[in-house]
Amino acid sequence: MKLKLFMLAAIMPVMANAQYKSEVWSPDNGNGTYTNPVINADYSDPDVCVGPSGEDFYLTASSFQCTPGLPILHSKDMVNWEIINYALTELYEGDDKLTEHFSKPQHGNGVWAPSIRYHNGEFYIYWGDPDFGVYMVKTKDPAGKWEKPVCVIKGEGYIDTTPLWDDDGRCYLVNGWANSRSKFASVLTVREMSADGTKAIGQPVIVFDGNGTENRTCEGPKFYKRDGWYWIMCPAGGVPTGFQLAMRSKSPYGPYEHKIVLAQGKTNINGPHQGAWVHTKYGEDWFLHFQDKEAYGRVVHLQPVDWSTGWPIMGKNGEPVVTYQKPKSSANVIVNPVENDEFNAPVMGKQWQWHANYDEKFGVPTAFGTFRIYTYKLSENWKNFWEVPNLLLQKTPADKFTVTTKLRMTSKADGQFGGLIMMGLDYSALVVRRQGEEFQLVQMTCHAADKGKQQTEKVIATLKPTAADKIDYKPGIHEDIYLRLTVDDSKLHFSYSMNGKKFTECGDEFKMREGKWIGAKFGFIAAETNAKADRGWVEADWIRVTK
DSSP: OHHHHHHHHHHOHHHHHTTOOOSSOOOBOSSSEEESOSBOSOOOSOEEEEOTTSSOEEEEOOOBTOBSEEEEEEESSSSSEEEEEEEESSTTTTOHHHHHHTTSOOTTOSBEEEEEEEETTEEEEEEEETTTEEEEEEESOTTSOOOOOEEEEESSSEEEEEEEEOTTSOEEEEEEEOHHHHSOOSEEEEEEEOTTSSSBOSOOEEEEEOTTSTTTTOOOOEEEEETTEEEEEEEESOTTTOEEEEEEESSTTOOOEEEEEEOOTTSSOOSOEEEEEEEOTTSOEEEEEEEEOGGGOEEEEEEEEEOTTSSOEETBTTBOOSEEEOOOOSOOOOOOOOOOBOOOSSSOOTTOBBSSSOOTTTEEEOTTSOEEEEOEEOOTTOOSGGGOSOOEEEEOOSSEEEEEEEEEEEESSTTOEEEEEEESSSEEEEEEEEETTEEEEEEEEESSGGGTOOOEEEEEEEEOOSEEOOSSSSOOEEEEEEEEEEEETTEEEEEEESSSSSOEEEEEEEEOOOOSSSOOEEEEEEEESOSSSOOOEEEEEEEEEEO
16 A cells, blocks of 8 residues: 555655645634734745746745755745745755765754845845855746756855845845854845846945844845835844834935834734735735744744835734734635655655755665665764754644654664654654664753753663564664654653554653754654664654644
């Protein structure tokens, strides 16, 4: 049956995912209204553009060091979203030196705050890599192949870049600055680009300065033109505590007058800012932005926009809405980003990312309806999993959810292990590890992994192998097991089962923590301490996210 499903998935991958509805978070209330967040997952620094049809919306977000990078989500109504593609296969294809650099985890580096635009029949994404410069990729089809990235401006400190093609064909770029690299911040600069957007032809001009004011940490600017005004919309005041600014000028180089157009107010939606203004074919205006939810990352909200005062006042009188009437649309499909995976397709599911540039030794789909993750060879003096590039992870989809997976651990040598992990600056994993001719079920936990702290271990049970190879040549032993993690209010509990029916809670409660600029992510770990042995592997049969 698995093989038949695999063949069917290979023929109809799009159909298989088109109607996915999450059990744990779906913002469409089914009665013409929606409830924020419209994406309850870590799509930080979101930006959106409208395709030529006027009813196809495309969203991208920061992906940092994770690959594939630059996720592409599609929606017909800005409420129901699905993952359709990634614009980056790796960081940075075409540059061997940087490709090698990102072959190891570069936590928090890479792709920062991208912008997506449609211009002259093509889709463009620009982003700042704070260590290497401003990059751009483009395509005619967001769901298809994107061209290799082009370095538009080389250098350090550039972040949060957005182009604007003016009515006369000239192109401008606005950007923020990373204090960690440039040693200054809270300013926005505008410069002219070549008409094709591939290189800078003008010098930067500071058009806004938030230093010494409530507008500190102004960053993440988005560039627009409306009714003869140049508009820059940007966050200020800090990530968890800030607000959204709108500023306008009759010249791209300013001076700009500004106004706060969205703030937390009396709501519990903190730091509502940084996102995308969208004008629809029906004459409506909307703003998509993020909210920082700590361990869960930065989730995406949708606010109505009122221009009646000449300024884009967002939400309800400048405060975020929780439930609201959906945007006008000809579509009525309820669909959410895919979380479950039966691993029946010959390609990796679009919800998954590696923690560094992909190497085929990380893991591959199989023809058996499984996904195989090979054990990573830990360094000689390893202390925790911060160094592991082949973590296969996806974003948390809700505040409360359960993840269950059926897997087989195959081991060729002592010290090989694999299982289920919740990864962040702190992490905890429930793994099966070979010990002699048996396996141990172990909880591995680390606090301050980013600081090089040593992980701790708690042995929960000793397990007899469920199968063993009957050959003399490099035999392996195998453990078939079901692993589960349950999350509620950032607190995680593990459990396991040998038959998939009766689960036993085990290990210590774990308080989730975000990663470096990303939310905590869950998925699979496979590693080992034996440098010379043939690799073992985890064979994931399926993983399911439920209430």
